[in-house]
Amino acid sequence: MVMRSIIRIDEELCNGCGACISPCAEGALAIVDGKAKVIRDELCDGAGFCLGVCPLGALSLEIRETDLFSEDAVEKMKITLPKHYIVQHCSFCSVSEDEAYLLPVKRRGESKWVCTRCLPRLIHG
Numbered sequence: 001m002v003m004r005s006i007i008r009i010d011e012e013l014c015n016g017c018g019a020c021i022s023p024c025a026e027g028a029l030a031i032v033d034g035k036a037k038v039i040r041d042e043l044c045d046g047a048g049f050c051l052g053v054c055p056l057g058a059l060s061l062e063i064r065e066t067d068l069f070s071e072d073a074v075e076k077m078k079i080t081l082p083k084h085y086i087v088q089h090c091s092f093c094s095v096s097e098d099e100a101y102l103l104p105v106k107r108r109g110e111s112k113w114v115c116t117r118c119l120p121r122l123i124h125g
């Protein structure tokens with residue numbers, strides 16, 4: 001056990017929409033009984049990329065004693081993950097990730113997806 005940053009989910013706020021599942025590259029989050037859950041603490045690296053996608057502000061980071069993050073556990077988890085995903089859209093033009101490459105961007109605590117066509121506009125204004 002170590003003290004480290006890890007995702008905290010406010011179950012009162014979470015409506016189980018699932019928007020936070022696919023941004024988690026480690027597969028640490030799942031919807032269980034209609035609520036988002038960290039399925040095993042060792043899968044959450046505490047990077048917080050899921051935070052900005054929650055429409056209800058149910059996700060935050062906390063520092064607490066928990067398991068060490070394990071890249072080995074993540075690799076084993078990825079093998080078992082189903083191949084379906086929740087399609088994300090560009091925050092600027094709404095094109096889906098099935099139609100264009102999307103890149104993660106973050107500003108002032110808010111995470112967004114941006115497609116490669118909108119990225120130059122975002123950079124240059």
Ligand code: SF4
Nearest residue numbers: 014015017018020054
């Ligand atoms: S995005 Fe927010 S409301 Fe939706 S499942 Fe995740 S924590 Fe719950």
